[in-house]
Amino acid sequence: MSLPAGAEQALAAFAQCPGWEQRARLLMQWGERLPALSDAGRCEANRVHGCESQVWLIAEQRGQVWQFCASSDARLLRGLLALLLARVNGLTRADLAAIDLADWFAQLGLARQLSPSRSNGLNAVLQRMRELTERS
Template sequence: MASGAFEAIVEDFEFLEEWEDRYRYVIEQGKAMDPLEDALKVPATKVDGCASQVWLHPHISDGVFRFDGDSDAMIVRGLIAVLRALYNDMAIQDVPCVDAPAELARLGLNDHLSAQRSNGLRAMIERIRTVASEAV
């Protein structure tokens, strides 16, 4: 059920044998994202449960889900970019059906993130699923 953009990340990870290289790759994905406008960094877009500051701004158009996001931590920006690859341009009704933990496990993220980062990642996924479920 993963998008082509996410599958490309999975393929890239297969070539990166060392976790430090994968970690750098995730950070580079975050650096490549456009920053979220300051006007969108408001309490309504802030994700609770993250150690760092995280904002997710969803937008749904013609039944297609997309979101932008930002964080004050580089690795978290990268995780947002990975989630964008997983969810962006998906039909809104399909978003809650994505088994995000299983998809992310393909990248080995579960084994290499701190407990706080893992909790934050779960909080971001839950926010995405909630927004999509409410919009269906």
């Protein structure tokens, strides 16, 4: 399966970072690029449960592929969400089902920085994405 353009950009950008400090700075920059969700989007129905921080997720089907918007009240998590969205936006339901989250963050050089609670939270977001695509 080929990577979406946003995922290719993320891999190229993070490959340029020699250490964690540079990756952390880049991670924050990616988080700042996430479009803000409206107050209506930050409702209980869009909240992802299973995350320590508040996370909201909205899905939209465009033809056979899916586009997601997400936000969080936690700065570092917004960066991780931006990278997750770069990996999954534009995928079909079948492609989304095949995503290996641990492998994606390992490719970016971020796997060691994912605490178990952050990892669980991101898995909860991915699971919610899959649930939303199943309803269509």
